[in-house]
Amino acid sequence: VGESNSYRSLLKIHELIRRERIMDAARSMLRKGVIGNMLIFKVNKQAAYQGRLSFVETDSESPMGAITFIIETDNPYEVIDWLAPKTSMGKPLWEREMPKD
Template structure:
């Protein structure tokens, strides 16, 4: 897999529930997005990256499980100008699994919202979905 050199900003954000351990939620995000900077406050854990290689694990799962059409549907449905987003299941991410959520309530403790912004967003979607 060759990761294209496209300028982008990737954000991951998830609510931190009072019943959750913030270190475990941070681990869930870093399991899926290893090249990100993680921040937290009392209610939210967020992470940022400007490197498309942050998507390598998701890319690999999309292509190994042949789920390109599912991701394409969500990425295109949520496309707004130069930004798109989708949800990942937080509990799955903690055990290093990638599971897309159709809606916010599908993940009992709240999903991880993944937001991608780029002036070349169509190119990024094509890479995620179709590969090199």
């Protein structure tokens, strides 16, 4: 279990979403994970160990189990807009600054 009080801990996720060009898929998965003031999502543990990012919906989709992120925030959609902005023809429509801690 890891814990952080800073959005800086999500910079690697931010970078991987762009490097792997998965903004639309990431945005869709992240939006599904909004519950009140929380953003919950899971990534494949094997992919993460390889430096890749693969979102999963259940732990069973990852043979080693999934890595679960639980982000408590006043505005989960602000975090999503920063991590995975809307795109047009594969290009982000905007780039937001990292939310304030």
